[in-house]
Amino acid sequence: MPDLYAYTDGACSGNPGPGGWGVWMLARDGTAIIKERKLCGGEAMTTNNRMELMAAISALEALTRDTALIVVTDSAYVKNGITEWMPNWKRKNWRTAGGSPVKNVDLWQRLDAAQARHQVQWRWIKGHAGHAENEEADRLAREGMAPFKR
Numbered sequence: 001m002p003d004l005y006a007y008t009d010g011a012c013s014g015n016p017g018p019g020g021w022g023v024w025m026l027a028r029d030g031t032a033i034i035k036e037r038k039l040c041g042g043e044a045m046t047t048n049n050r051m052e053l054m055a056a057i058s059a060l061e062a063l064t065r066d067t068a069l070i071v072v073t074d075s076a077y078v079k080n081g082i083t084e085w086m087p088n089w090k091r092k093n094w095r096t097a098g099g100s101p102v103k104n105v106d107l108w109q110r111l112d113a114a115q116a117r118h119q120v121q122w123r124w125i126k127g128h129a130g131h132a133e134n135e136e137a138d139r140l141a142r143e144g145m146a147p148f149k150r
Contacts, residue, residue, distance in 0.1 A: 003028045004069040006059035008078075009127070009137035010051025011145050018148035019046035021055035022140025024133055025062070037062070038136075040144030051141065052078045053107040060114035068119040074127030074134055082111060083122050 005026045012019040020042035027035040039058055042051070052075035059071060073079050086108065089095065094102045094109070102108060125131055127138070 004067060005133070006056075006069055006071045007133040007137040008052070008055035008059055008071060008073050008075075009134060009141045010048055010053070010055050010075065011138065011141035012046065012048040012051055013145060013149055016045055016047050018145055018150075019043055019048065019051040020141045020143065020145025020148070021051045021058060022137045022142070022144055023055055023059045023062070024136045024140060025059060026133070038140055040140040042141075042144035042146075042148050044148045049075070049077050050104055050107060051145075053104060053111055055137070055141065056082075057107065057111050057114050060111070060118060060120070063118065066117055066119075070121045070123055072123045072125055072133065074125055076124060078111075079122050079124040081108065082115065086112060 005028065007024045010019065010021045020040060023039040025037040026033050039062060041058065052073065056071055056073060056078055088097065089102050094105050096102055125134055127134055
């Protein structure tokens with residue numbers, strides 16, 4: 001069975017401003033890519049964190065059946081949020097440790113629902129550090145943003 005990876009990234013021109021998200025999904029057998037799928041989209045007025053979340057959500061929602069995959073993000077916000085902070089947010093009715101409402105709660109809840117259908121491993125990598133897959137996800141995010149830039 002091939003390994004499935006979803007490399008995700010978000011971009012924003014101004015924060016807030018026009019933004020985009022990108023996903024490069026790769027099915028690998030060892031080091032060989034046997035199938036790929038590229039996704040992107042954007043919004044006219046958003047933030048970088050929202051676009052990072054939308055990239056991960058879009059990757060998971062694009063899968064039509066229960067799937068085991070590795071989601072790779074350069075966003076510590078997404079990786080830490082989903083793997084560390086979310087259980088406490090949910091226990092506290094979507095409030096932070098300090099008691100304030102969780103920012104972007106609509107997208108966090110959507111991401112929580114999207115990942116529940118799958119067996120997801122979350123990995124963080126440093127962005128803009130020469131990782132070809134992350135660079136392609138970034139290119140897709142900028143492509144998704146392009147129609148919304150003036």
